[in-house]
Amino acid sequence: MAKTIIEKIWDEHIVYEEEGKPDLLYIDLHLIHEVTSPQAFEGLRLNNRKVRRPDLCYATMDHNVPTRNREQIKDVIARKQISTLQQNCEEFGVPLANMDHPDQGIVHIIGPELGLTQPGKTIVCGDSHTSTHGAFGAIAFGIGTSEVEHVLSTQTLWQAKPKTMQIKVKGELGYGVAAKDIILAIISKFGIDMGTGYIVEYTGEAIRKLSMEERMTICNMSIEAGARAGLISPDATTVEFLRGREHVPSGEAFEKEAARWLALATDEGALYDKTVEISTDEIEPFVTWGTNPSMGSGVSQSVPFTYDFAETSDKQAHEKALAYMGLEQGMPLEDIAISNVFIGSCTNARLSDLRTAATVIAGRKVHPNVTAIVVPGSQTVKKQAEQEGIDKVFLEAGFEWRESGCSMCLAMNDDIVPAGEHCASTSNRNFEGRQGAGSRTHLMSPAMAAAAAIEGHIVDIRKFGLVNA
Amino acid sequence: MEPINEINSVITPLNQKNVDTDQIISKEFLKRIERTGFGKYLFYHWRFDANDEPIKDFVLNDERYKDSTILVAHDNFGCGSSREHAPWSILDYGFRVVIAPSFADIFYSNCMKNGILPIKLSVDEVESLLSKDVYDVAVNLEAQTVTGVDGVVYSFDIDPYQKNMLLNGWDEISLTFQYEDKIKAYEDKVAQA
Numbered sequence: 191m192a193k194t195i196i197e198k199i200w201d202e203h204i205v206y207e208e209e210g211k212p213d214l215l216y217i218d219l220h221l222i223h224e225v226t227s228p229q230a231f232e233g234l235r236l237n238n239r240k241v242r243r244p245d246l247c248y249a250t251m252d253h254n255v256p257t258r259n260r261e262q263i264k265d266v267i268a269r270k271q272i273s274t275l276q277q278n279c280e281e282f283g284v285p286l287a288n289m290d291h292p293d294q295g296i297v298h299i300i301g302p303e304l305g306l307t308q309p310g311k312t313i314v315c316g317d318s319h320t321s322t323h324g325a326f327g328a329i330a331f332g333i334g335t336s337e338v339e340h341v342l343s344t345q346t347l348w349q350a351k352p353k354t355m356q357i358k359v360k361g362e363l364g365y366g367v368a369a370k371d372i373i374l375a376i377i378s379k380f381g382i383d384m385g386t387g388y389i390v391e392y393t394g395e396a397i398r399k400l401s402m403e404e405r406m407t408i409c410n411m412s413i414e415a416g417a418r419a420g421l422i423s424p425d426a427t428t429v430e431f432l433r434g435r436e437h438v439p440s441g442e443a444f445e446k447e448a449a450r451w452l453a454l455a456t457d458e459g460a461l462y463d464k465t466v467e468i469s470t471d472e473i474e475p476f477v478t479w480g481t482n483p484s485m486g487s488g489v490s491q492s493v494p495f496t497y498d499f500a501e502t503s504d505k506q507a508h509e510k511a512l513a514y515m516g517l518e519q520g521m522p523l524e525d526i527a528i529s530n531v532f533i534g535s536c537t538n539a540r541l542s543d544l545r546t547a548a549t550v551i552a553g554r555k556v557h558p559n560v561t562a563i564v565v566p567g568s569q570t571v572k573k574q575a576e577q578e579g580i581d582k583v584f585l586e587a588g589f590e591w592r593e594s595g596c597s598m599c600l601a602m603n604d605d606i607v608p609a610g611e612h613c614a615s616t617s618n619r620n621f622e623g624r625q626g627a628g629s630r631t632h633l634m635s636p637a638m639a640a641a642a643a644i645e646g647h648i649v650d651i652r653k654f655g656l657v658n659a
Numbered sequence: 660m661e662p663i664n665e666i667n668s669v670i671t672p673l674n675q676k677n678v679d680t681d682q683i684i685s686k687e688f689l690k691r692i693e694r695t696g697f698g699k700y701l702f703y704h705w706r707f708d709a710n711d712e713p714i715k716d717f718v719l720n721d722e723r724y725k726d727s728t729i730l731v732a733h734d735n736f737g738c739g740s741s742r743e744h745a746p747w748s749i750l751d752y753g754f755r756v757v758i759a760p761s762f763a764d765i766f767y768s769n770c771m772k773n774g775i776l777p778i779k780l781s782v783d784e785v786e787s788l789l790s791k792d793v794y795d796v797a798v799n800l801e802a803q804t805v806t807g808v809d810g811v812v813y814s815f816d817i818d819p820y821q822k823n824m825l826l827n828g829w830d831e832i833s834l835t836f837q838y839e840d841k842i843k844a845y846e847d848k849v850a851q852a
């Protein structure tokens with residue numbers, strides 16, 4: 191029978207199944223970071239348990255780390271959390287890319303970089319953006335700390351089989367439209383809970399043509415549509431990305447693996463529990479104006495009116511969001527003034543994102559009202575960008591060039607958007623206070639954020655000129 | 660974790676949809692390495708203003724709900740970040756039950772692991788609960804009912820496996836260790852492939 195990739199991977203990983211129970215699923219890769227793991231390791235210690243398969247774990251520190259002056263973390267509790275991860279990894283034998291390690295970076299950026307992320311794997315991490323790894327054709331999802339402890343001690347999880355959903359993106363992407371715009375358009379069209387209870391597979395011509403970096407941007411934000419996992423069937427693009435990476439086999443063994451990966455792709459005629467479609471005609475460069483990722487519109491539009499919404503609860507949410515954001519109904523999105531720009535996060539801080547942003551700002555200057563920072567997704571991205579001279583382009587334009595980490599995506603470290611200020615951000619969440627208490631986030635693509643840094647307000651990248659976003 | 664079956668309390672009506680875990684527990688409070696002590700930070704930026712003074716019209720600051728152990732909210736409660744600090748703060752604050760028309764997947768499962776009962780009722784039923792000022796209910800997990808002080812009974816569905824875990828307060832990891840041989844067999848099979 192024709193199967194989706196989701197069913198193929200799931201069925202292969204069932205350790206035990208019984209009527210009336212969730213399936214006991216084997217986990218191939220467990221990524222770990224400093225914020226959601228300390229209580230899990232503590233649980234192991236209290237119960238005298240070991241990590242079952244340290245060889246299937248990989249840890250790094252990203253959420254809390256400073257992006258400058260790494261040597262001295264002022265925040266005592268943050269420092270404690272970082273040293274706790276270090277001690278835990280030593281005690282339990284878990285491989286760790288420490289803060290001064292050349293492989294350090296945001297956990298969802300380094301997994302693919304190192305070739306740990308591979309098609310057909312089940313991948314978990316105590317972080318909701320684990321969905322990123324689905325870009326490779328893996329079932330990858332975020333878990334809570336109790337589940338982190340469960341995986342550490344048993345290398346398995348009890349999981350009810352999720353429903354499957356296909357999101358088909360039809361047509362070819364227009365000029366200036368980026369992967370970020372596709373996913374923001376999907377979430378805005380279908381809502382932030384459309385994916386609850388599902389694993390999503392993205393299909394269609396527009397998806398097939400995307401690079402691996404762009405596919406990661408899309409899968410990354412599956413969780414913003416409520417889907418715990420989102421994936422894309424592997425193809426030649428996937429295989430070529432992985433060739434030669436540290437943790438994949440080489441030579442003949444690689445070819446054998448590659449053949450196995452390609453066979454995982456969803457079979458012709460396989461059925462999904464649900465299919466939705468979006469056409470590229472509906473997708474222009476997108477920005478958010480509200481306080482969740484579905485509150486966004488094409489950049490040529492205006493902030494919606496409350497009367498545009500039918501349900502009372504939506505009207506209330508809209509009013510509350512605009513009050514928080516300090517925006518007027520009906521104002522053109524391009525009129526929103528920006529004073530902070532953040533190019534970073536696991537959504538858009540890979541080398542290709544930095545290259546795109548650099549093209550936009552090359553030879554231009556950051557607007558005098560704007561503070562702009564670039565936080566590369568990993569130390570590897572940072573090094574490569576520096577080899578290409580991209581850091582110079584940013585610095586000459588007036589951006590700050592930082593060390594890698596989550597940074598202003600969630601503002602757990604010192605990188606904070608001041609209360610009341612508007613930030614053009616390439617990250618994935620615009621919740622109240624996400625980038626600092628009172629901060630006002632506008633999500634957009636790297637090219638759009640770069641253009642906003644130059645102009646000091648939101649701009650339509652298609653008018654700004656010369657981009658191959 | 661603490662077993663849960665019968666809970667009697669006034670409900671705390673939080674009339675909002677898409678309440679995300681960043682609101683439930685803000686990132687500045689995630690640096691602790693313990694599971695406890697998060698209650699005082701629950702909904703911090705909705706409860707307190709910039710000077711740490713209580714914001715009067717926020718429902719958790721309403722004296723009438725001071726001892727409530729049941730939180731009621733609108734659709735898609737707990738969306739966003741996977742942080743288990745969200746249910747930890749809810750539990751530590753004193754809630755044992757959360758009622759909503761729908762929950763985000765990770766949050767829902769995180770509740771289950773901590774002895775918090777997440778109850779899904781229909782939109783109409785939740786709206787009727789949210790419209791009441793002060794309303795006492797009796798939750799019974801065994802019977803899968805929420806009974807109002809006025810005698811109105813709301814029934815809810817829950818996965819039998821999850822129900823059993825909550826009723827008994829079982830530790831899932833110990834249970835999984837009973838399948839050790841199956842896990843070993845799976846690993847051997849993979850190693851040979």
Ligand code: SF4
Nearest residue numbers: 319535536596599600
């Ligand atoms: S960059 Fe942001 S979304 Fe990604 S893992 Fe870090 S905090 Fe989470």
